[in-house]
Amino acid sequence: MPEPGPSPLQSGLPAAAAHFGAHVLANALSHGLAPAQASAAEVAVPARPALPSPPVLPFGTAPAPEPVSVPGEGAAEVRQAGPALERIMRGPSGLGTAALHLAPYAEAAAPAAPVDALHIPGLYYHPVAEPDPALVAEVSRRIKAWALDEVELYPEDWEGQFDGFSTGRYMVACHPDAPTVDHLMIAARLMVAENAVDDMYCEDHGGSPIGLGGRLLLAHTALDPLHTTKEYHPQWAQSLHEDAPRRSYRSAMEYFVQQSTPAQADRFRHDMARLHLGYLAEGAWAQTDHMPEVWEYLVMRQFNNFRPCPTITDTVGGYELPTDLHALPAMQRVLALAGNVSTIVNDLYSYTKELASPGRHLNLPVVIAEREGLSDREGYLKAVEVHNELMHDFEAESAALAAACPVPSVLRFLRGVAVWVDGNHYWHQTNTYRYSLPDFW
Template structure:
């Protein structure tokens, strides 16, 4: 499906994305003073060429307001603020333009009557960054399109699951996490993949008929919807038919087809790799469930590094309409940033879903439960310790992202790091405000 360009419901929110993630890049200022003097460190990560991929017509650059320390910016930080120069690079500038272009006049329909957003209650003591309410016009349009896709294109759920689908609020989730997406269709890339991933989790692993028994076989066949089977002509039709056999496979197949049309081959392969990591994490948790094993805390955290949200922030450049080059994405420093982001956001899920999971039959492993059992703590003590584990991961994520931004101030690196930070904040926002799904324990 070709990119339709800017939706009629496009707003000025992408320009406001500069206010998000600044807490990460601002830390780079402290590191930038040394980065200018530390040529070998910066040289380890070469600057990429300017890449025009994926920028839809009318898409605007995402400016950044980065504070400058006393004494003025260092040469390294001037480079970050100034951005690239030369033909075709204005769209990647991270500084505000002196004369911004006049906005297009778009005839948007009257905004629908929307309910007041659910504020929710943040977990006391949890380190997080509040975000503004996501653009309601985008939320409404993404919600409409994803429901039509789920019902009409992939027949994802029966009628009696409709309330749960609506309660997931995936449109609000994805708009909050990707405010710099240049069009509604770019947002839909992330939204379809998110819904497909949750369908696999629910139907294969958990709430809606999931079971650890036989999970490996189901995941393997579903994964071929993402990473196609290359077989003989005799058996290829049977595999192709299998991709329509159940809702999770239909969702994976369709979401991936849309994704590869908007992504580069390296971005698609990156996503397949992270989904393989996710499926390996599912299998580890299933194996523990079958043997009634409660892992050590460090073992649980190892499992959660794979069974986590990492596939979502790793596509932030595709959704943003640009590409972080493969060699820069593969750098160990970038991989560490992504791992920490995935780990922190997944512990957010453990904490907000704690009471929901305790209400389900059987033992559901999450970080507070594992800490309580393995470290002989009360439920309250274990939960509060899990909050501190999250906070440590968040601070490490921000510190490592700031160090990488200072060491490699390439425009695509800076924008990608900002996008990951925005995703982390948007993920917390969705968990906090989704009172349909989550409620907090009475520990304060």
């Protein structure tokens, strides 16, 4: 048997880093900079047109997620960060990286979990600081104005549910390095639009697996536009205004492409296609009343998950992770694990909400209990173990990639994804309007 070649981590990372370094040097020379000035050029954030909006609020400061211990039986596990992971959470350092350093977050004391939050004993997570209330209020105000005035997203009797989703708190917690409120609004619009498609096409606000593929295909063209003849183009363009999900996708994407690079926009379209494929798989299982094996369910959840949200962390942060570094197998694994662990968090916190909804909702505790012959409680507790293992894998893979490819944009992106994972958990844990926990303890 022939000897296997080097792993992607061995062969791809140095090559990608070298390619990026060559790009930085060439860019510096093209602007008349000496080689010694190249490191500063490497981290410069390109100027992008600002979206029209009210004046930007100043950001407050908030501590970053750090190791924390919760005493007592069933306490949350404590992060044991190695040097590489600590470096990710601390942010990049060295010549030319001042713009990426997040010192106000990294140097503050670790926050405690909110007293009135939901607590899943044994769940491995990292508490985050309460988001800046003024910033949350401003994002909340703007996203509601967008939903009502620009895209007519929901009828009047859904207002309470929209407010209860707490989009502003969600986005501020997940993107503490966003340079302006406009950048936070990029993520906020996309999050609300994705939730509208899920609710109105797939779930309990008129959703159905019947005809789902056709609806998703037409909605996807609001993100990835149709290129057709002059005769048929106006009909397609008009179709993007025909229902709330398409209106919200179209508008959110228009704002996104104003702040993103073409590569970032294409990356996002790819991840949204992944998401829609996952919706279709779950819808097909609902139509055939199929109870998947646990591994099959986890396959579906790797597509029907939160991945499009952390994948835009650089756009929201006002910088770009270069395409060749984003495409590394090691980076793709980090992003897949981040999406998977964040989505299982949703399965755990939405468990009782889904059980109380009409029909049978698939989530990890339900599938484990059904397929492995366990009680509801045992299935739920095993799902917590699955979450924890994936969380540890996510952190280990992030640390390995940071050590192997210590490019400033890579370090900042990894830290942004880790913070997004923590912020996503915080939103689920504190959103008692939407979620409650089973009485399994």
